[in-house]
Amino acid sequence: MNVFLVSAHPEPKSFNSAMARQIVDVMTEAGHEVVVSDLYAMNFNPVASAADFTARSNPDYLVYALEQRNGVKAGTIAPDIARELDKLDSCDLLILNFPVFWFSTPAILKGWIDRVLVSGRSYGGMRFYERGGFAGKRAAVSISLGGRPHMFGDEGIHGQLTDMLRHLLRGTLYYVGFDVVPPFTAWHVPYVSDEDRQTILKEHREWLARIDTLEPMRFPRMDEFDERLYPKT
Amino acid sequence: MNVFLVSAHPEPKSFNSAMARQIVDVMTEAGHEVVVSDLYAMNFNPVASAADFTARSNPDYLVYALEQRNGVKAGTIAPDIARELDKLDSCDLLILNFPVFWFSTPAILKGWIDRVLVSGRSYGGMRFYERGGFAGKRAAVSISLGGRPHMFGDEGIHGQLTDMLRHLLRGTLYYVGFDVVPPFTAWHVPYVSDEDRQTILKEHREWLARIDTLEPMRFPRMDEFDERLYPKT
DSSP: OEEEEEEOOSOTTSHHHHHHHHHHHHHHHTTOEEEEEEHHHHTOOOOOOGGGBSSOSOTTSOOHHHHHHHHHHHTOBOHHHHHHHHHHHHOSEEEEEEEOBTTBOOHHHHHHHHHHSOBTTTBBTTBOGGGSTTTTOEEEEEEEOSOOGGGSSTTSTTOOHHHHTHHHIIIIIITTTOEEOOOEEETTGGGOOHHHHHHHHHHHHHHHHHTTTSOOOOOOOGGGBOTTSOBOO | OEEEEEEOOSOTTSHHHHHHHHHHHHHHHTTOEEEEEEHHHHTOOOOOOGGGBSSOSOTTSOOHHHHHHHHHHHTOBOHHHHHHHHHHHHOSEEEEEEEOBTTBOOHHHHHHHHHHSOBTTTBBTTBOGGGSTTTTOEEEEEEEOSSOGGGSSTTSTTOOHHHHTHHHIIIIIITTTOEEOOOEEETTGGGOOHHHHHHHHHHHHHHHHHTTTSOOOOOOOGGGBOTTSOBOO
16 A cells, blocks of 8 residues: 555654554555655645645636645646645545644645645546545544543543534545545543553554554445435435 | 724735725724734644743643643733734734635634634633623624625535534634624625625625624533533423
């Protein structure tokens, strides 16, 4: 497999960064090719703007998605975006590794999503979910957070973590066609012992070993809706 | 009321930017004080990093939330963050106005959340939800998107929009104590007629007129859980 790891942590010595390194090590040892975008190390620009296009189809009025569509076709999309798109095109498995900030990605990774998952290539008006641009590829998120498992789940104070992450798992990764496997979650990371951290890293290795056979999460399919996106009866 | 508007759109001539201007106009005419952070115009830095602290409690290992806590107390938090915090402290009503990017905020606004909703002031270990740092204040989101209403809701292909936005409405705004009123949503914006846009702006004005009396969204409360955050029986 070609594996594309996108990681985002401001502290290279963090536990989350150790998870990122472990992804590289485990997947490389398993014989896969691994390409890494370490967004903090790259000083990645997360702000979608007019500067993302070397030429504009409408220089007077920015419709970002429209310029993305034209920019990819015309080769006028910013080089840093084009490079990330090439990595995406080449991968079989995308892994996002990040610390959960506000039940979502750090802004630097949100900006990677905003800028790199371009309209036209990633999705189009009637091409999303199982018809998304990256259909046939697999995606996974590998995350750390401060909370504990009992704070999540149907009886937990925050409900299911996957419901909090729905905008990412379903609204982003599945939206553009990926088969999304259940996340790996390192719980309570700032507070656990070194021994517990070793246990988490071991579980993380085991998850990585199974990642290409894990059953993807189930979401609604476009096939269940008609051409105007009303439910088929 | 003191109103704090945080807006984020890369095109000042956009419909979403017109919504932002309307918020200022309507709330000012109603006799409220309005303070604005237009994140694109400010060139706001969305990337949480070690540079957010002029002095560090631990210069060798960045634990971002911990440095936030210390930085706010010691006055060593970056000036751009301190200014936004002052605006938050002074407001009675926070309005986030933005185009929905990937069922969430544009990265520049996500970074405002990451950097400005500092640990210690906004929340603490056992101080979130109705005990959050901004309890007693009200928050609202004012958004535009390309989708149509029938694509959302229990039978819609994407489910309820508020479920997609749960990380923001519940996991962020309610988490730090705000009473969160139901969002204003401008649907299908890139595709509608000028007449429809005028109708949307009229509905937006009506929503703004009611914003301080709207019933807040209901979420679980810390009071329903014990001191270890297990459900009270």
